[in-house]
Amino acid sequence: MRWSSKISSQYPVPSSQRKVGHWVLSTGYWVLLATVTLLSAAPSADEKHISVYSPVATYTLPVLDRAGREYVGLLELLEPLGRVSSESDGRRWRLRYNAIEAEFSAGKTRAKIRGRDFDFMAPFLVENSRGLVPLNSLGELLPRFLGTPVNFREGARRLFVGAVGIQIGFQLDASDPPRLALNFSGPVNPTISTEPGKLRMVFKRDPVVSPGSQIISFANQVITLASYSESNGDAELDVAATEPLMASFTNDRRTIVVSAVPQTPATPSGAPPQNPAQAANIASGTHRVLAVVDPAHGGDERGAALTDTLAEKDVTLGFSRLLRHELEIRGFAVALLRDSDTSLTLDQRAAAANVARAGIYISLHAVSQGSGARVYTALLPVEGTSNGVFHAWNAAQAPVLPVSKIVSAAIVAEMQKREFPVRASSASLRPLNNVLMPAVAVELAPGADGVADLTSASYQQRAASAIADAVVSVRDRLGVQP
Numbered sequence: 001m002r003w004s005s006k007i008s009s010q011y012p013v014p015s016s017q018r019k020v021g022h023w024v025l026s027t028g029y030w031v032l033l034a035t036v037t038l039l040s041a042a043p044s045a046d047e048k049h050i051s052v053y054s055p056v057a058t059y060t061l062p063v064l065d066r067a068g069r070e071y072v073g074l075l076e077l078l079e080p081l082g083r084v085s086s087e088s089d090g091r092r093w094r095l096r097y098n099a100i101e102a103e104f105s106a107g108k109t110r111a112k113i114r115g116r117d118f119d120f121m122a123p124f125l126v127e128n129s130r131g132l133v134p135l136n137s138l139g140e141l142l143p144r145f146l147g148t149p150v151n152f153r154e155g156a157r158r159l160f161v162g163a164v165g166i167q168i169g170f171q172l173d174a175s176d177p178p179r180l181a182l183n184f185s186g187p188v189n190p191t192i193s194t195e196p197g198k199l200r201m202v203f204k205r206d207p208v209v210s211p212g213s214q215i216i217s218f219a220n221q222v223i224t225l226a227s228y229s230e231s232n233g234d235a236e237l238d239v240a241a242t243e244p245l246m247a248s249f250t251n252d253r254r255t256i257v258v259s260a261v262p263q264t265p266a267t268p269s270g271a272p273p274q275n276p277a278q279a280a281n282i283a284s285g286t287h288r289v290l291a292v293v294d295p296a297h298g299g300d301e302r303g304a305a306l307t308d309t310l311a312e313k314d315v316t317l318g319f320s321r322l323l324r325h326e327l328e329i330r331g332f333a334v335a336l337l338r339d340s341d342t343s344l345t346l347d348q349r350a351a352a353a354n355v356a357r358a359g360i361y362i363s364l365h366a367v368s369q370g371s372g373a374r375v376y377t378a379l380l381p382v383e384g385t386s387n388g389v390f391h392a393w394n395a396a397q398a399p400v401l402p403v404s405k406i407v408s409a410a411i412v413a414e415m416q417k418r419e420f421p422v423r424a425s426s427a428s429l430r431p432l433n434n435v436l437m438p439a440v441a442v443e444l445a446p447g448a449d450g451v452a453d454l455t456s457a458s459y460q461q462r463a464a465s466a467i468a469d470a471v472v473s474v475r476d477r478l479g480v481q482p
């Protein structure tokens with residue numbers, strides 16, 4: 001854990017840290033997020049835009065309707081790709097891109113590029129010294145400047161410059177529950193949302209290309225098919241299923257694993273309950289709660305160096321697997337956000353928990369200093385407090401923070417019973433702020449045997465069972481969607 005020193009200090013959160021753009025979820029809670037995104041630059045969902053993917057930049061630009069045709073600003077289109085300048089005397093408009101000169105005339109279809117004629121499919125326009133080119137000529141026009149082929153998918157308004165393009169592969173593991181691995185040829189960062197029967201991934205920034213067929217069907221009763229579509233600069237991949245789905249990232253964001261949210265008890269039916277708490281759960285017959293356990297750090301992001309050879313990311317993964325087991329035997333469905341050494345952004349962690357509609361989110365960290373454990377709940381930014389059902393991304397936690405504090409107090413109590421020195425703190429930590437369900441982070445520190453405890457299965461086990469007992473004791477307070 002690295003954030004112990006930041007407690008209470010990030011307050012309020014600078015707007016530059018609000019990475020809301022990528023993870024706007026399409027549930028009712030997130031309407032305000034869409035608004036925030038709009039104010040902070042990205043085009044709104046309804047506005048027409050074009051996405052440009054190139055080896056040097058990926059960007060979107062607004063598309064303008066003029067006389068029933070679509071136009072885009074030529075200077076803006078070329079600016080991210082090279083050195084560009086323009087000048088205008090009202091009717092004539094000159095452009096220089098790197099060493100290439102071009103001259104255009106307002107209202108005319110003929111232009112000169114590198115001294116040679118170029119004919120547009122609709123008139124060139126000049127508005128307030130801005131040169132506008134018709135979209136349907138881009139496929140011919142841009143290679144004259146860029147010297148590389150472009151692939152313009154005009155209907156979808158997606159423009160690929162040079163050899164960019166991320167392929168999608170599908171791999172269905174038909175075990176129970178089934179898992180669909182979506183393998184991408186490069187890292188991706190889609191917006192993920194769920195609705196009954198469907199998990200939707202929208203790729204705004206990734207040059208994902210069609211898998212060849214628009215519908216891919218799977219011979220499976222639960223995950224039935226995937227469908228691909230493109231429009232308004234975005235690519236969309238939907239996975240249809242007969243049960244609620246969740247998504248998690250592995251392989252440095254090159255793989256998205258889509259699986260059914262665990263529903264069935266981990267204990268085989270008929271097996272006797274293994275402890276009194278579990279017996280109580282089964283007897284009460286209430287809904288089964290999904291716990292999301294998040295092993296902090298991972299991949300290139302190693303977390304704290306606990307010793308010369310021991311990285312925090314490895315301790316958190318082992319500890320999380322133990323906690324998963326402890327929760328499962330107490331009747332919880334459990335999803336680990338990573339089950340291998342992969343990297344995940346904080347936004348991805350929060351979004352995965354939110355999309356899965358987990359009843360509780362538990363992040364695990366480890367530290368070499370101090371002793372015992374510390375339990376954190378979110379300290380929310382001042383300006384992000386609750387406003388009806390709308391919550392800014394950084395204050396998504398606000399409505400359930402009181403429950404998070406109850407969970408935290410229960411964990412402290414259970415750990416004290418097991419003689420862990422432990423205390424509770426609030427900290428302005430992501431992704432605690434960003435999750436919709438009760439959320440805590442537990443930081444495990446050494447016990448009597450020093451740092452060796454952090455890799456000791458019995459020490460971790462003692463902590464994990466304390467956390468699991470605590471979660472059971474507040475079980476009736478959990479659940480994000482009543």
Ligand SMILES: [Zn+2]
Nearest residue numbers: 001002303365
């Ligand atoms: Zn950490």
